[in-house]
Amino acid sequence: MSTILLASMTSSRNDMVPSVVVKDFLFGVDELENLFIERLEEAVEIPSVSAYAERREDVFRMSEWTASKMRDLGVEVTLKPLGKQEDKPELELPPLVLGRYGRDSEKPTVLVYCHYDVQPAALEDGWKHDPWVLTIEENGRLCGRGTSDDKGPLIGWLNMIEAFQKAGVEVPANLVFCFEGMEENGSFGLRKALEEEATKFFSDIDCVCITDVVWVSDEQLSIPQGLRGILFYLLTITGADQDAHSGGFGGQISEPMTDMVNIMSSLVDSSGKILVPGIYDNVQPVTAEEYESYNKLNISEDSLLGGTGGRILHETQADALIARWKKPSLSLHRIENARPGAGAVTSIPAKLVGKFSIRTVPNMKAKDINKLVQKHIEDRFKSLGSKNDLEINCAHESDWFYESSDHWNYQAAIQATQEIWGVNPALTCEGGSIPIALDFKEILQKNVLLLPVGRPTDGAHSINEKLDKNNYINAIKLYGSYLKEARALWQQKRQA
Amino acid sequence: MSTILLASMTSSRNDMVPSVVVKDFLFGVDELENLFIERLEEAVEIPSVSAYAERREDVFRMSEWTASKMRDLGVEVTLKPLGKQEDKPELELPPLVLGRYGRDSEKPTVLVYCHYDVQPAALEDGWKHDPWVLTIEENGRLCGRGTSDDKGPLIGWLNMIEAFQKAGVEVPANLVFCFEGMEENGSFGLRKALEEEATKFFSDIDCVCITDVVWVSDEQLSIPQGLRGILFYLLTITGADQDAHSGGFGGQISEPMTDMVNIMSSLVDSSGKILVPGIYDNVQPVTAEEYESYNKLNISEDSLLGGTGGRILHETQADALIARWKKPSLSLHRIENARPGAGAVTSIPAKLVGKFSIRTVPNMKAKDINKLVQKHIEDRFKSLGSKNDLEINCAHESDWFYESSDHWNYQAAIQATQEIWGVNPALTCEGGSIPIALDFKEILQKNVLLLPVGRPTDGAHSINEKLDKNNYINAIKLYGSYLKEARALWQQKRQA
Numbered sequence: 004m005s006t007i008l009l010a011s012m013t014s015s016r017n018d019m020v021p022s023v024v025v026k027d028f029l030f031g032v033d034e035l036e037n038l039f040i041e042r043l044e045e046a047v048e049i050p051s052v053s054a055y056a057e058r059r060e061d062v063f064r065m066s067e068w069t070a071s072k073m074r075d076l077g078v079e080v081t082l083k084p085l086g087k088q089e090d091k092p093e094l095e096l097p098p099l100v101l102g103r104y105g106r107d108s109e110k111p112t113v114l115v116y117c118h119y120d121v122q123p124a125a126l127e128d129g130w131k132h133d134p135w136v137l138t139i140e141e142n143g144r145l146c147g148r149g150t151s152d153d154k155g156p157l158i159g160w161l162n163m164i165e166a167f168q169k170a171g172v173e174v175p176a177n178l179v180f181c182f183e184g185m186e187e188n189g190s191f192g193l194r195k196a197l198e199e200e201a202t203k204f205f206s207d208i209d210c211v212c213i214t215d216v217v218w219v220s221d222e223q224l225s226i227p228q229g230l231r232g233i234l235f236y237l238l239t240i241t242g243a244d245q246d247a248h249s250g251g252f253g254g255q256i257s258e259p260m261t262d263m264v265n266i267m268s269s270l271v272d273s274s275g276k277i278l279v280p281g282i283y284d285n286v287q288p289v290t291a292e293e294y295e296s297y298n299k300l301n302i303s304e305d306s307l308l309g310g311t312g313g314r315i316l317h318e319t320q321a322d323a324l325i326a327r328w329k330k331p332s333l334s335l336h337r338i339e340n341a342r343p344g345a346g347a348v349t350s351i352p353a354k355l356v357g358k359f360s361i362r363t364v365p366n367m368k369a370k371d372i373n374k375l376v377q378k379h380i381e382d383r384f385k386s387l388g389s390k391n392d393l394e395i396n397c398a399h400e401s402d403w404f405y406e407s408s409d410h411w412n413y414q415a416a417i418q419a420t421q422e423i424w425g426v427n428p429a430l431t432c433e434g435g436s437i438p439i440a441l442d443f444k445e446i447l448q449k450n451v452l453l454l455p456v457g458r459p460t461d462g463a464h465s466i467n468e469k470l471d472k473n474n475y476i477n478a479i480k481l482y483g484s485y486l487k488e489a490r491a492l493w494q495q496k497r498q499a
Numbered sequence: 500m501s502t503i504l505l506a507s508m509t510s511s512r513n514d515m516v517p518s519v520v521v522k523d524f525l526f527g528v529d530e531l532e533n534l535f536i537e538r539l540e541e542a543v544e545i546p547s548v549s550a551y552a553e554r555r556e557d558v559f560r561m562s563e564w565t566a567s568k569m570r571d572l573g574v575e576v577t578l579k580p581l582g583k584q585e586d587k588p589e590l591e592l593p594p595l596v597l598g599r600y601g602r603d604s605e606k607p608t609v610l611v612y613c614h615y616d617v618q619p620a621a622l623e624d625g626w627k628h629d630p631w632v633l634t635i636e637e638n639g640r641l642c643g644r645g646t647s648d649d650k651g652p653l654i655g656w657l658n659m660i661e662a663f664q665k666a667g668v669e670v671p672a673n674l675v676f677c678f679e680g681m682e683e684n685g686s687f688g689l690r691k692a693l694e695e696e697a698t699k700f701f702s703d704i705d706c707v708c709i710t711d712v713v714w715v716s717d718e719q720l721s722i723p724q725g726l727r728g729i730l731f732y733l734l735t736i737t738g739a740d741q742d743a744h745s746g747g748f749g750g751q752i753s754e755p756m757t758d759m760v761n762i763m764s765s766l767v768d769s770s771g772k773i774l775v776p777g778i779y780d781n782v783q784p785v786t787a788e789e790y791e792s793y794n795k796l797n798i799s800e801d802s803l804l805g806g807t808g809g810r811i812l813h814e815t816q817a818d819a820l821i822a823r824w825k826k827p828s829l830s831l832h833r834i835e836n837a838r839p840g841a842g843a844v845t846s847i848p849a850k851l852v853g854k855f856s857i858r859t860v861p862n863m864k865a866k867d868i869n870k871l872v873q874k875h876i877e878d879r880f881k882s883l884g885s886k887n888d889l890e891i892n893c894a895h896e897s898d899w900f901y902e903s904s905d906h907w908n909y910q911a912a913i914q915a916t917q918e919i920w921g922v923n924p925a926l927t928c929e930g931g932s933i934p935i936a937l938d939f940k941e942i943l944q945k946n947v948l949l950l951p952v953g954r955p956t957d958g959a960h961s962i963n964e965k966l967d968k969n970n971y972i973n974a975i976k977l978y979g980s981y982l983k984e985a986r987a988l989w990q991q992k993r994q995a
Contacts, residue, residue, distance in 0.1 A: 231746060235845065244808030250727060250931025253858050254771050254828030255819050256809030261769050261831060267760040273883040275750050275757075311849065312740030313752030314886040323751050332750030334847050335757060338834050349731065349856055351830050353807065360845055362749050387769040390810040435746025 025487060027170035032162070032479045035169060039162045039479065040145065040472075042072070044137040046119075046154045047147035053097065053120035053188040062097040062184045065119045069100050069157070069182055076164045078102040078180065081204070085185075085192030096192050097184030101204050104164060105177035111209040111493035112177040113486065116443065117157035118186035118215060121149040122464050129466045143472040150470040151461035156214040157182060159456065159478040163486075166479060176486040179208055183439075186215070190439060197446045209493060210412040211443045211451040212485070214478070219431045220306035221458045224424055226416055228453075229328065229432035230440060232363035232403035234372060238266065238380070239341065239394040243353035246342055252351055257390040259355045263338055266393075267357055269383045271333040275316050275326065277361070279379045282331060282372060287365045289329050297321035297328075300429050309459060328432035331367060335359045362434065363403050373397050401438045404451075411492035412450040419484035423477050454485065521983060523666035528658070528975045531665060535658045535975065536641065536968075538568070540633040542615075542650045543643035549593065549616035549684040558593040558680045561615045565596050565653070565678055572660045574598040574676065577700070581681075581688030592688050593680030597700055600660060601673035607705040607989035608673040609982065610943070612935065613653035614682035614711060617645035618960050625962045639968040646966040647957035652710040653678060655952065655974040659982075662975060672982040675704055679935075682711070686935060693942045705989060706908040707939045707947040708981070710974070715927045716802035717954045720920055722912055724949075725824065725928035726936060728859035728899035730868060734762065734876070735837065735890040739849035742838055748847055753886040755851045759834055762889075763853055765879045767829040771812050771822065773857070775875045778827060778868060783861045785825050793817035793824075796925050805955060824928035827863060831855045858930065859899050869893050897934045900947075907988035908946040915980035919973050950981065 032039075051065035052058040070080045085096035097120065124134035132138035134148040145155070160180070167174045185191050197205070219225035240259040247256060271277050298321040307315065307323060317323040326332065341354040363372060377395055384393045406413065408430050420428040437453070444451045456478040462468040528535075547561035548554040566576045581592035593616065620630035628634035630644040641651070656676070663670045681687050693701070715721035736755040743752060767773050794817040803811065803819060813819040822828065837850040859868060873891055880889045902909065904926050916924040933949070940947045952974040958964040 233746070233845075242810055243804075245806070247805065247807040247809055248931060249828070249830035249832065249856060250729070250858055250929070251805060252807065252809060252823060253830045253856075253930060254822035254826055255811060255813070255930070256804065256807070257769070257812055258767075258771070258830060260763075260833075261767055261771075264760040264763040264831060265769070267756075268764040271754075271757055273753070273757050273761070273885040273887075275754070308739075308752065309743065309747060310741070311743040311748065311752070313743055313748060313847075313849070314738055315751060316753055316886065317751065326750035327748060330750055332745070334745035334749045334754060334845070335760060336745070336844055336846065337756075337836065337848065340833065348832055348854060349729075349830070350832065351809075352833065353809070358844060360745060360749075362746055389769040390812065391769075433746070434749060434751070435744060 025484065028167055028172055028483050029480055031166035031169040032476060035162065035166055036476060039158070039476070040137070040139070042158055042162065043145060043150065043155060043475065046158055047137045047149055048135055050135050050148070051120045051184065052123045053185050054123055056091065056094055059094055059097070062120050066097050066100050066184055069119050072161055073100070073102050073180070076161055076168070078104045078164070083196060083200070085196060088191050099193070099196050100180065100182040101200070102180035102182070103178070105174060107177055110176045110490055112179055112207050113489060114179045114181060114205060114208040114211045114443070114447070114449070115160055116181045116183070116211065116213045116215070116439065117160070118153045118183040119157060120184045120187050121154065122152070122187050124148040124466070124468070131467055134468070139472070144469040145472055145475055146467060146469045148468055151217070151457035151468055152463035153186065153215045155470040155475050156456040156478060159214070159475065159482055162479045163482040167483065174486065175490040179205060186439070193439060194442050194446070197442055201446050205447055208447065208449060210449050210489070211447065212412070212454055213440060213443070213451065214454050214456050216453045216455040217457045217459045217461060217463070218455045219300065219429060219459070220302040221460050222303060222306065223301040223429055224420060224426055225429040225431040225455060226413065226420065226453065227431050227433045227455070228406050228408050228413065229365070230404040230437050231434055232367070232369060233360055233399065233401050233436045234363065234369060234376070234397055235360040235399035236358065236376070237396040237398050238263070238357040238359070239354065239396070240357070240391050241354045242391040246340070246350040246353045249349045249351050256351065258351050259391050260338070260352055262384065262387055262389045262391050262393070263355050263357050265387060266380055266383050267335050267359065269379070270359065271335065275332060277331060277333045279375050281375050285366045285368065285371070286331060287329070289325050293329070294321045294325070296429070297324045300324070306459065327434035329364055331364055332362045333359060362436070365403055365405050367403070369400050369402055373400070401436050402441055404437070404441045404444065406450060406452070410450045411496055412452045412489065415485050415488035415492050416452050416454050418488040419481050422484045423481045454481070521980065524663055524668055524979050525976055527662035527665040528972060531658065531662055532972060535654070535972070536635070538654055538658065539641060539646065539651060539971065542654055543633045543645055544631055546631050546644070547616045547680065548619045549681050550619055552587065552590055555590055555593070558616050562593050562596050562680055565615050568657050569596070569598050569676070572657055572664070574600045574660070579692060579696070581692060584687050595689070595692050596676065596678035597696070598676035598678070599674070601670060603673055606672045606986055608675060608703050609985060610675045610677060610701060610704040610707045610945070611656055612677045612679070612707065612709045612711070612939065613656070614649045614679040615653060616680045616683050617648065617650065618683050620644040620962070620964070627963055630964070635968070640965040641968055641971055642963060642965045644964050647713070647953035647964055648959035649682070649711045651966040651971050652952040652974060655710070655971065655978055658975045659978040663979065670982060671986040675701060682935070689935060690938050690942070693938055697942050701943055704943065704945060706945050706985070707943065708908070708950055709936060709939070709947065710950050710952050712949045712951040713953045713955045713957060713959070714951045715796065715925060715955070716798040717956050718799060718802065719797040719925055720916055720922055721925040721927040721951060722909065722916065722949065723927050723929045723951070724902050724904050724909065725861070726900040726933050727930055728863070728865060729856055729895065729897050729932045730859065730865060730872070730893055731856040731895035732854065732872070733892040733894050734759065734853040734855070735850070735892070736853070736887050737850045738887040742836070742846040742849045745845045745847050752847065754847050755887050756834070756848055758880065758883055758885045758887050758889070759851050759853050761883060762876055762879050763831050763855065765875070766855065767831065771828060773827060773829045775871050777871045781862045781864065781867070782826060785821050789825070790817045790821070792925070793820045796820070802955065823930035825860055827860055828858045829855060858932070861899055861901050863899070865896050865898055869896070897932050898937055900933070900937045900940065902946060902948070906946045907992055908948045908985065911981050911984035911988055912948050912950050914984040915977050918980045919977045950977070
């Protein structure tokens with residue numbers, strides 16, 4: 004936790020933006036609160052669901068709404084077309100909304116990523132209110148699809164500019180915006196666009212800030228510095244051309260399911276231990292300091308389980324968090340009948356696809372892991388003496404992500420969190436994978452900060468999505484404070 | 500094969516129905532061929548699909564059509580209502596069409612079972628012709644839904660009566676008809692109706708003949724004397740209230756799929772051997788005579804595999820047939836996510852239902868097998884030290900069926916097959932289960948004959964269902980010959 008203590012001392016050294024200016028900004032945010040909520044209201048009313056072809060028009064509408072709001076604030080906007088959607092060539096991809104605000108060589112240039120598309124939603128799914136109307140509950144919750152993921156965090160950046168303008172204070176950093184419209188549907192076209200713009204629109208950026216993240220728990224403010232990688236496998240076992248009647252053929256023909264469950268059972272045990280030999284070899288050990296800090300985090304068991312009602316495999320909170328943050332895991336997802344229209348419940352499936360994935364952590368190497376997994380499965384299959392055919396396919400691979408919190412980008416975020424929320428954020432990891440974080444890091448070669456806005460119980464991909472008003476308003480303040488700190492630290496570093 | 504030789508000698512001793520009379524009957528069948536095909540045509544045009552609520556009216560229409568044709572021939576008909584359908588109480592079950600033809604104490608009384616409902620069918624499924632129009636192909640195939648399963652075999656009995664009438668010859672046996680309208684949809688209500696009528700409508704029957712059966716292969720005429728039983732299991736493993744994200748929770752919570760594949764992999768191996776201790780203890784050994792006779796059967800590999808393209812686990816034809824006729828088998832059918840609407844492919848399923856079944860043979864006892872299976876699974880689960888919950892449920896149980904071919908009912912069928920087809924039928928088994936065969940045997944306590952009409956490639960539950968004209972016409976003759984032989988043998992037995 005030494006980095007946090009270090010960060011907490013930086014504010015007094017920030018002499019470039021006097022604190023009175025910050026106060027004016029903060030005051031400006033509070034004054035404009037109603038306007039900011041109305042702005043979110045407008046955004047929620049556009050059902051920009053990227054997963055549904057019939058909503059694609061609304062996603063485009065949302066890109067134009069966003070661009071127009073940005074222009075109103077003086078942001079230079081370019082809508083970058085991304086072409087057709089790979090898997091549905093009849094569909095045009097929504098554009099990247101690129102923006103630039105400020106070109107002051109005395110300020111750092113921060114690339115801000117958010118997305119303006121949302122998950123599907125329908126009242127019939129069990130929503131309390133119409134998901135496409137912003138409803139403010141008595142407890143101050145702003146309810147509606149996209150409030151937390153990711154329209155609220157996106158609009159926060161525009162609100163921030165307006166609050167600075169209202170306060171008559173310059174925004175402390177140059178901003179480059181990259182707002183995506185396909186995040187909830189595979190981020191088609193994003194990686195290619197980043198590659199294209201790396202030496203153009205994004206050529207002069209100093210760091211990246213992604214605000215499509217939530218706290219580790221409702222009770223514990225946090226900044227994640229690590230994400231697990233993923234290797235996703237398809238295991239295809241074929242024994243026949245079509246499903247067979249188990250009465251007529253059971254015992255006579257080779258059954259793919261027998262091999263499938265055997266191989267799958269050789270991958271992981273009931274305690275969660277991965278059984279593939281050598282898989283743990285390069286896993287970075289957890290330090291005693293980390294262990295202790297994880298045990299101290301304020302995370303209720305409910306939060307730890309995210310409402311799933313799952314059963315924790317570990318004795319201590321630290322062990323549970325280490326299992327999802329610092330250790331690889333292997334999950335068996337499903338076994339699907341690969342023959343469409345396969346019917347009778349008592350049939351012998353002719354062809355099956357088993358799906359499983361491995362989450363990776365520093366310093367596992369995807370290529371090596373893939374070799375170990377393939378070899379293990381092939382050996383196991385050989386040992387069965389089966390007459391079926393086996394095919395192993397690593398269908399998706401995304402590396403883990405890890406940033407040191409020593410970087411000024413992280414230090415600025417830590418400091419800003421202290422200023423606005425009054426508490427030290429915990430430095431955590433995420434068990435999941437956010438491929439775009441790694442894309443930004445790999446392509447732009449800059450430090451990538453994941454700055455949380457919402458809470459894990461916001462229901463981002465579920466019914467009754469909400470963002471606490473507190474989180475919405477404080478995010479605006481947090482952004483301003485973060486840019487102020489970033490500028491100070493960036494300048495210090497430049498001068499050093 | 501000694502029983503077959505014995506049977507072939509009985510015809511010369513049949514002095515009750517002179518062979519000239521039989522010749523007139525056979526001639527009558529040929530003369531009425533066009534009428535018989537028109538009758539099948541009418542039946543095919545009624546889409547009596549018992550599985551679809553919206554077709555229930557057509558099933559009723561089919562019962563009335565059948566009753567009316569029977570009455571036209573002088574059969575006394577009763578439509579026995581079966582009440583509401585258990586699993587869909589808004590639906591009335593189609594009636595059992597009960598019929599009686601003849602009450603001569605000098606003749607045996609044969610209970611004939613067929614069904615007048617059919618599997619679903621639609622041109623869009625890939626049928627060459629409209630499934631609800633009888634199409635006669637150049638090769639003489641009668642194509643249409645229900646031609647083989649089971650309208651053709653059912654109408655054959657009515658045609659037989661008509662041919663005897665045409666020939667001016669008495670039908671050699673008293674007939675009791677039991678025609679069902681729910682065979683393709685769980686046979687709801689049948690068992691209860693059999694129990695009710697055992698001492699009433701069916702009180703005086705001497706044997707049962709079921710003609711909802713096909714030959715063992717297209718090349719090999721056969722009469723099955725055995726059917727395997729079935730124990731169908733649901734294995735439920737619960738670990739959480741809802742599916743969890745494998746990134747966020749993988750490694751931290753207990754995953755039901757891990758236990759599921761482990762338990763399933765402990766049930767059967769890739770060679771088809773069941774791994775539950777003690778399960779083979781009461782399996783009747785195969786005799787050297789049976790082994791030899793099975794190797795001699797005229798069954799192509801294609802027929803053996805029934806077009807599934809499966810891979811045979813055995814070296815010889817006899818071993819393959821023994822595996823499906825004389826040995827138990829255990830098939831793993833599927834693993835289903837038990838939480839409805841479960842979505843993301845990378846999720847950790849919270850609750851799973853695994854489905855598997857065991858086919859049983861003489862002299863396995865279902866109750867004992869069930870105990871062995873439950874104990875094996877419970878022991879295995881305990882050994883995993885899992886935090887999940889396990890539930891084992893034997894959802895369906897139906898015993899194996901076996902009749903000795905020494906009985907006059909079988910001997911009559913063997914003899915009739917020789918007379919009409921000119922070949923000795925092989926005495927075989929079926930790997931599948933026909934619960935109604937066992938129901939008739941258990942409830943009525945009479946010998947139950949399974950008399951094949953169609954061929955295994957008729958596509959009974961598939962597209963392009965057909966019945967060869969040869970099989971349709973010969974079935975009518977076979978029925979007549981069978982009744983003639985049955986009468987002779989029954990009388991001999993009575994006199995002895």
